[in-house]
Amino acid sequence: MKTFRSSEALKGALVSFRKKNKKIGFVPTMGSLHEGHLSLVRLAREENKAVVVSIFVNPLQFGPKEDFWRYPRDLARDSRLLKKEKADFIFAPLPKEFYPEDFETSVSLSRLSRPLCGAARPTHFTGVATGVLKLLNIVMPRTLYLGQKDYQQFRVIEQMVRDMDFPCRVKAAPIVREADGLAMSSRNIFLSRTERREAPFIRRSLEEVERLVKSGFHDASKLKQRALEILKLAPHARLDYLEIVDAQSLESVIRLKPGSKILAAIAVFFGKTRLIDNVLIRG
Ligand code: PAF
Numbered sequence: 001m002k003t004f005r006s007s008e009a010l011k012g013a014l015v016s017f018r019k020k021n022k023k024i025g026f027v028p029t030m031g032s033l034h035e036g037h038l039s040l041v042r043l044a045r046e047e048n049k050a051v052v053v054s055i056f057v058n059p060l061q062f063g064p065k066e067d068f069w070r071y072p073r074d075l076a077r078d079s080r081l082l083k084k085e086k087a088d089f090i091f092a093p094l095p096k097e098f099y100p101e102d103f104e105t106s107v108s109l110s111r112l113s114r115p116l117c118g119a120a121r122p123t124h125f126t127g128v129a130t131g132v133l134k135l136l137n138i139v140m141p142r143t144l145y146l147g148q149k150d151y152q153q154f155r156v157i158e159q160m161v162r163d164m165d166f167p168c169r170v171k172a173a174p175i176v177r178e179a180d181g182l183a184m185s186s187r188n189i190f191l192s193r194t195e196r197r198e199a200p201f202i203r204r205s206l207e208e209v210e211r212l213v214k215s216g217f218h219d220a221s222k223l224k225q226r227a228l229e230i231l232k233l234a235p236h237a238r239l240d241y242l243e244i245v246d247a248q249s250l251e252s253v254i255r256l257k258p259g260s261k262i263l264a265a266i267a268v269f270f271g272k273t274r275l276i277d278n279v280l281i282r283g
Contacts, residue, residue: 001083003075003090007098007138010091014050018140022049026141026168028132031055031092032072032186033081036176040145041085043173052139053082054091056098060106061127067272072186091139098134106130109156109163115250116152116265117276120240125156132157136166143169147176149183151263151278155250175277177203183277195270198234202268205230206279209244209264213281218256220244223264231268240267240274247280256283 004010017024025044029037037053044051055078062068075092082090106126112118113125136144144161146154151172158170176184181203182196191199205227212223224242231237244253247261256262265278 001079001087001090003079003092005092005094005097007091007093010052010089011138013089014052014139017050023142024048024050024052024139025143025145026136026139027051027053027087027145028135029053029055029078030057030071030186031078032074033078034176034184034186036147036149036184038081038085039176040147040173041082041087043171044143044145045086047143048141050089051087052089052091052141053087054093054135054139056091056093056095056131056135058127058131059095060099060130061124063121063123066121067187070190072189091135098131107133107160107164109159112152112156112159112250115245115252116241116243117267118152120267125153128153129156129160133160133164133166136161136168141168143171145171145173148172148280149175149185149276149278151265151280152250155248181207183275185275187273187275190273191270195236195273198236199270199275201231201234201237202266202275202277204233205242206264206266206277210279210281213256213262213283218283220253220255227264227266231266234268236270238269240269242266253283258283 025048027040027044057071107129108126154172161170180200182199208230209223209227244264247263260283262281262283263278267276
């Protein structure tokens with residue numbers, strides 16, 4: 001496994017794979033890897049000849065009051081984990097090289113970036129799309145692997161790839177959870193013991209929505225009400241949003257149509273730590 005800091009060096013290493021038309025799989029990350037990331041690397045390993053993992057805490061996707069500076073970083077630990085998973089290349093660019101002082105382009109999506117996480121983080125998805133398009137242009141993968149936990153991010157990138165005719169497939173892999181149901185996240189380490197004990201209620205509130213839909217409830221406001229009752233069992237949780245939206249357009253749904261694919265998505269603060277989770281449901 002080789003680690004590159006410069007995009008030119010990585011491009012050079014990938015030339016021979018591209019010339020021989022060998023599949024390149026790409027997993028973009030911000031490091032601080034957990035099982036969720038590693039499951040993407042495993043999938044990429046199964047399906048490709050070369051696996052590239054980027055580790056870059058992308059400053060563009062953090063708002064001024066967000067946790068860019070405290071976001072956990074440990075390249076040595078991440079490298080050990082990736083070596084075990086037989087990744088071929090790590091791309092860990094230096095921020096000043098990735099975004100030089102005269103960098104001025106941004107990629108923004110007008111509709112998909114607005115609801116859900118975009119409502120409280122208005123510049124977030126522009127930062128994500130800009131950073132990921134730049135990474136894609138460097139790596140030129142056959143397939144890009146993302147986690148379903150960041151479902152809105154997946155939809156934003158999937159749409160961007162389609163709109164910009166970028167020649168790659170975008171795959172979302174299932175959410176990986178702790179034994180008590182909490183979705184794995186690099187931010188879970190910031191939870192106090194009490195918060196960690198309460199955090200699985202995020203998942204349980206979504207399970208309640210899923211259960212109710214399966215037993216015939218179709219009114220989104222009632223579904224949300226019931227989910228919030230479950231979330232109240234976590235007294236330290238502060239709700240950012242709980243929404244039921246169309247899984248493709250991310251537009252709010254008032255009444256679920258039979259057979260339609262919806263997403264129940266939630267974001268919750270425990271202190272300063274913001275956690276997200278979601279479930280895809282057939283209406
Ligand atoms: O999900 C993440 O870790 C980041 O948003 C990503 C996709 C690596 C872009 O910086």
